[in-house]
Amino acid sequence: MIITVGMGSCGIAAGAQKTFDAITTLIEKENLDVTLKPVGCIGECFNEPVVEVIDDENNKHYLYAKIDGEKAEKLLKSHLHQGVPLEEYLVPQEDRAFLAKQTRIALTDCGVINPEDIAEYIEHDGFQALKHCLFDLTPEEVIEEIKISGLRGRGGAGFPTWFKWNAARQSQGDIKYMICNADEGDPGAFMDRSLLESNPHSVLEGMMIGAYAIGAAEGKIYVRAEYPLAIKRLKKAIQEEAENGYLGQHILGTDFSFRLEIKAGAGAFVCGEETALIASLEGERGMPRLKPPFPAERGYHQKPSNINNVETYANVPWILRHGGNAFAAMGTEKSKGTKVFALAGKVKKGGLVEVPMGMTIKEIIFGIGGGIKDDKEIKGVQMGGPSGGCIPKSLLNTAVDYESITKVGAIMGSGGMIVMDETTCMVDMARFFLQFTKDESCGKCVHCRIGTKRMLEILERIVNGEGKDGDIETLKSLGENIIAGSLCGLGQSAPNPVLSTIRHFEEEYRAHIEDHKCPAKKCKPLLTFSIDPEKCTACMACKKKCPVDAISGEKKKPQEIDANICIRCGNCEAVCKFGAVIVE
Amino acid sequence: MTKCSCGSKTEKPKTDLTKLDSLLAEYKCLPGSLITVLQKTQDIYGYLPKDSIYAISDALTVKVAKIMGVVTFYAQFRLHPVGKHLIMLCQGTACHVNGSENVAAALEDELKIKDGETTADNLFTMENVACLGCCSMAPVMMIRTGKSSEVFGPLTPKSARQIIKNIYKAEGGVQS
Ligand SMILES: Cc1cc2nc3c(=O)[nH]c(=O)nc-3n(C[C@H](O)[C@H](O)[C@H](O)COP(=O)(O)O)c2cc1C
Numbered sequence: 001m002i003i004t005v006g007m008g009s010c011g012i013a014a015g016a017q018k019t020f021d022a023i024t025t026l027i028e029k030e031n032l033d034v035t036l037k038p039v040g041c042i043g044e045c046f047n048e049p050v051v052e053v054i055d056d057e058n059n060k061h062y063l064y065a066k067i068d069g070e071k072a073e074k075l076l077k078s079h080l081h082q083g084v085p086l087e088e089y090l091v092p093q094e095d096r097a098f099l100a101k102q103t104r105i106a107l108t109d110c111g112v113i114n115p116e117d118i119a120e121y122i123e124h125d126g127f128q129a130l131k132h133c134l135f136d137l138t139p140e141e142v143i144e145e146i147k148i149s150g151l152r153g154r155g156g157a158g159f160p161t162w163f164k165w166n167a168a169r170q171s172q173g174d175i176k177y178m179i180c181n182a183d184e185g186d187p188g189a190f191m192d193r194s195l196l197e198s199n200p201h202s203v204l205e206g207m208m209i210g211a212y213a214i215g216a217a218e219g220k221i222y223v224r225a226e227y228p229l230a231i232k233r234l235k236k237a238i239q240e241e242a243e244n245g246y247l248g249q250h251i252l253g254t255d256f257s258f259r260l261e262i263k264a265g266a267g268a269f270v271c272g273e274e275t276a277l278i279a280s281l282e283g284e285r286g287m288p289r290l291k292p293p294f295p296a297e298r299g300y301h302q303k304p305s306n307i308n309n310v311e312t313y314a315n316v317p318w319i320l321r322h323g324g325n326a327f328a329a330m331g332t333e334k335s336k337g338t339k340v341f342a343l344a345g346k347v348k349k350g351g352l353v354e355v356p357m358g359m360t361i362k363e364i365i366f367g368i369g370g371g372i373k374d375d376k377e378i379k380g381v382q383m384g385g386p387s388g389g390c391i392p393k394s395l396l397n398t399a400v401d402y403e404s405i406t407k408v409g410a411i412m413g414s415g416g417m418i419v420m421d422e423t424t425c426m427v428d429m430a431r432f433f434l435q436f437t438k439d440e441s442c443g444k445c446v447h448c449r450i451g452t453k454r455m456l457e458i459l460e461r462i463v464n465g466e467g468k469d470g471d472i473e474t475l476k477s478l479g480e481n482i483i484a485g486s487l488c489g490l491g492q493s494a495p496n497p498v499l500s501t502i503r504h505f506e507e508e509y510r511a512h513i514e515d516h517k518c519p520a521k522k523c524k525p526l527l528t529f530s531i532d533p534e535k536c537t538a539c540m541a542c543k544k545k546c547p548v549d550a551i552s553g554e555k556k557k558p559q560e561i562d563a564n565i566c567i568r569c570g571n572c573e574a575v576c577k578f579g580a581v582i583v584e
Numbered sequence: 585m586t587k588c589s590c591g592s593k594t595e596k597p598k599t600d601l602t603k604l605d606s607l608l609a610e611y612k613c614l615p616g617s618l619i620t621v622l623q624k625t626q627d628i629y630g631y632l633p634k635d636s637i638y639a640i641s642d643a644l645t646v647k648v649a650k651i652m653g654v655v656t657f658y659a660q661f662r663l664h665p666v667g668k669h670l671i672m673l674c675q676g677t678a679c680h681v682n683g684s685e686n687v688a689a690a691l692e693d694e695l696k697i698k699d700g701e702t703t704a705d706n707l708f709t710m711e712n713v714a715c716l717g718c719c720s721m722a723p724v725m726m727i728r729t730g731k732s733s734e735v736f737g738p739l740t741p742k743s744a745r746q747i748i749k750n751i752y753k754a755e756g757g758v759q760s
């Protein structure tokens with residue numbers, strides 16, 4: 001018997017360490033013949049902590065959901081002592097579509113293998129692809145295979161990977177660098193973190209193959225500082241690879257040598273942009289610079305460098321093991337293979353999902369994610385984070401591929417997918433993202449630095465009920481100017497969340513500006529609170545909770561709220577058991 | 585706390601710079617490692633004391649102005665010490681959609697501090713962060729005490745207040 005516990009950051013946050021410790025104690029106490037191992041995240045964040053019991057003799061897998069220390073004890077008693085799987089704790093039938101409907105390439109072994117044990121990675125075909133490249137293929141042939149696969153960058157822009165590799169290969173230089181972008185700045189995306197925590201070797205193997213292809217002997221991994229567990233597991237992986245001859249001089253007895261170094265970021269969104277990332281690697285302020293020259297010509301320390309995203313690299317070993325054609329067989333005409341999405345927000349089953357390109361957004365949210373929390377109405381979905389946009393309900397049949405998503409005003413981005421329901425205010429969403437980009441603008445370009453601030457000020461006025469005629473037009477023209485006047489992708493995409501919400505939800509902006517109403521009832525200054533005399537039982541609960549004494553009335557009679565005093569804190573609504581407080 | 589009063593000689597507690605010796609010796613000859621050095625310095629002191637910045641400037645022969653440029657560019661670096669418990673409240677997209685602003689308001693009210701501030705008793709510092717990577721438990725916060733940290737979620741304004749109250753109780757302190 002093998003028992004695995006999902007120990008990604010999300011699992012640990014949900015209490016997986018306690019579960020793991022409880023199982024360890026039980027195994028020791030009762031001297032059970034069980035192998036217990038920590039694994040990464042299988043992506044079912046909504047069911048964490050996840051425990052799997054594997055009956056390796058009969059090759060049967062039992063996945064258990066939400067197992068805390070106490071449940072672990074019961075589970076072991078039933079499943080191990082009596083040999084009966086504990087039905088009530090198993091992942092419920094309706095949740096099984098979550099995994100069944102996915103196609104896992106980058107995530108194949110996530111949640112299956114122990115990320116801190118290289119032997120398990122090797123057992124799961126690890127380093128086969130590297131061996132194939134080193135012994136059977138020339139660097140040009142490797143690049144050709146990637147070209148056949150149609151792999152495009154998973155970090156946002158979707159640039160063909162083979163093209164970048166080829167440019168770096170052609171570039172002249174005594175030293176070349178292979179860089180991994182693990183800065184994952186989109187607040188609401190966690191694919192890269194999970195990959196690094198769950199299967200770091202696959203990313204590193206992808207980097208080595210790329211390094212062989214472009215002729216680099218040094219690699220850098222730029223990881224977000226907020227990801228301590230990912231950094232820890234990467235360090236361990238690098239150490240194990242060095243000990244086993246997969247890193248260092250003359251790898252596997254060949255002429256190929258490769259060294260890897262981890263650099264922790266220091267908290268700046270713009271450092272995800274490749275030229276800013278290079279500046280930051282060099283110990284400078286992370287300010288982007290003009291391209292060309294592209295990093296392939298002059299990158300880190302002015303040497304030819306290639307930068308790819310974590311997920312891009314994670315696909316590479318699979319492609320070389322199965323052939324470029326197998327990868328190209330999945331997806332759409334221009335977007336090949338699969339994409340990992342971080343599904344979150346108002347969705348029932350949030351987590352990591354990997355699907356073939358071309359699946360509809362609707363299928364991902366409803367087929368895999370199980371629909372909307374509390375069975376509310378879906379309003380839209382935000383894709384691409386601060387550089388992306390909101391896609392309304394009416395366009396949920398859009399397929400996920402680079403071109404289709406761009407056409408509806410969002411971007412594929414790194415794969416954040418935030419689901420929004422009727423209680424989400426689109427103007428507030430736009431304000432939220434603008435606040436983020438305004439804070440994160442590096443300040444180099446005037447349009448980006450000041451333009452985002454002005455846009456934010458207008459949006460703040462609107463959500464505060466002080467919107468004016470012409471605001472929408474000003475936002476649009478400011479947005480267009482910022483896009484035209486910014487040097488890097490941050491400024492060029494910063495207005496997207498605003499422009500896309502104006503495009504699809506203009507009436508919501510108008511409701512704020514013209515009618516002083518927030519249809520989603522989110523923007524407090526636009527709400528009015530009153531009490532329905534029919535429903536009020538004069539229990540006085542709201543009166544006690546009102547911090548400003550805005551509620552008054554005779555004893556045993558329906559109460560009233562004085563709108564002039566009310567600060568719209570919402571306490572009365574929260575405390576009323578009879579639903580008598582009306583919010584408009 | 586000593587107040588800054590320019591010109592007058594206030595007694596400042598001196599930073600123990602010997603703790604930096606081995607670090608500076610290691611990175612002295614490695615150009616481009618300023619960020620790493622600053623990160624490690626912050627690991628040692630919990631923040632970047634002014635003296636340490638001068639020491640780094642001398643050792644790496646980088647101008648203080650340049651160091652300050654880097655320090656103020658990145659969100660991670662702090663020029664002031666933090667309280668015993670560092671509350672990192674997520675303001676990422678998933679948490680925002682799930683009501684993190686209400687949690688923030690509750691915490692601000694409970695602790696009487698705002699984002700980036702520390703309570704007078706030096707027990708708590710509040711810091712807004714973007715995405716802790718536990719979006720499916722949104723809204724979440726991470727509380728770091730010394731080297732250990734714990735994630736809490738999904739939060740409500742009420743549960744967030746309770747968590748603070750519990751810590752106060754465990755500290756044996758009285759809440760102001
Ligand atoms: C403001 C900004 C932030 C970015 N953040 C990231 C990021 O967090 N992770 C990432 O992989 N790429 C990010 N990118 C894209 C990178 O510049 C670059 O295109 C990517 O790392 C290339 O790798 P790929 O071809 O494998 O996608 C960002 C770009 C911009 C303009």
Ligand code: FES
Binds near residue numbers: 188674677678680720
């Ligand atoms: S948005 Fe809060 S944890 Fe991701």
